[in-house]
Amino acid sequence: MKKFLLGSMMAMLVAASIGCSSEEQASSEAAEESGNENGETITFGVTPWTSTVPPTQIVSLILQDMGYEVQETNADVGSVFMGLSRGDLDVFMDAWFPMHHVHMERYGDTLVDTAVSYPEAETGWVVPNYMEDINTVEDIIGNEHLFNNEMFGIEEGTSAQGEINEMIEELGLDITQINSSEGGMLAQAQRLMQQEEPVIFFGWRPHTMFNKFDIKVLSNDAGFFETSSVHVITNHELQDRAPDAFEFLSNWNISIDDVEELIVKIEEEGQDPEEVAREWIDNNQDKVNEMIGN
CATH class of the missing domain: 3.40.190.100 (Glycine betaine-binding periplasmic protein; domain 2)
Structure with missing residues (x-):
């Protein structure tokens, strides 16, 4: 009887082990099929400005190609910076400096000024x-x-x-x-x-x-509205949580002329933002490879 019980228990353990292994394999395969090989989701803050859309779309697609899931949260700029500071958001592609220094100073060490997307934005x-x-x-x-x-x-x-x-x-x-x-x-x-x-x-x-x-x-002699540079801001935890994504973001840059051209295609010509972003990636593959470190 003891031998029978011991044999039954061993069989159950083996079956459970096989079942767990199958579930893990299925989960892994599902992740690969979904493109989320890294098992991480990166969330973008998106302000209601036309300048935010093209860089966000391009970077989102590149991160998906790298194996990440991406999500977007629409909010005003103050809420985006607050979300970054709390860890609810990971990336903001459209921070304008010096205008947004006030938010960087407010949230201090919870934010990282990660890259200059493009300089000299009037x-x-x-x-x-x-x-x-x-x-x-x-x-x-x-x-x-x-x-x-x-x-x-x-x-x-x-x-x-x-x-x-x-x-x-x-x-x-x-x-x-x-x-x-x-x-x-x-x-x-x-x-x-x-x-x-x-x-x-x-x-x-x-x-x-x-x-x-x-x-x-209009120019002004009082020093208001200096020429801006547009930066990528990330939550301070992203570098440890997704180091290859952070490395790519730290290398990110695009010309202001390219951004305006993309805005025209999306806003004036009514083209699909994702298709416009994919076209830019295809036309700038060498630049993309350099930014992701290939």
Whole structure:
């Protein structure tokens, strides 16, 4: 009887071992089939700006090719930085410096300034070129009534909103900032430009507005809206959790001209963002291989 029980137990152990092995193999095969060979998911924060989409799409596809799962979370920029600091998000592809230094200072060691995506991105107040006498922000002083004492900005809570209000106060401008989404801001600006009316709004490169409208960025003597560089920011734990992904991200870069061209294809021509990103990867495979360390 003891021999029978011992034999039965051994058979059950062998069967259980085989079952576990089969389940592990099936799980491994499923992971490989899904492309998640690393067993890691990398989550991107995505702001509602057209400049965020192309780099995020390209990098997401490359990471998937490397064997990672990727997810995207849409949020305003303040929430993206908070999510990075908490570890809810891993990557943000569209941090603008020096504008976003305030977020880096706030969250300190929880964030890593990982790479410069592209430098020399122009940012500031924009007016149409038919306003020949308005070339600096200082030219607006005393002429605020021409603009109905308004300028149009992007959504509330952004660093741009704060810097605009600081500039208005420092220069003593009788101007009120009207905040809305990027699309809402541009719709209002376009409506006024179609009538060749005076209008001020917030602009930046890369963006299709510079392809679509005849506009100029106003300079200012007060030092607001310096030329920006666009950076990749990661959560500080990513380097240890996914070192090869972090290495790729630390090598990431793209030209501002490429980004604007991709935005035009997506926003103006209505092409699928993933297909546009895949086309860029195929046309820049040597660059991609260099960035991932091949």
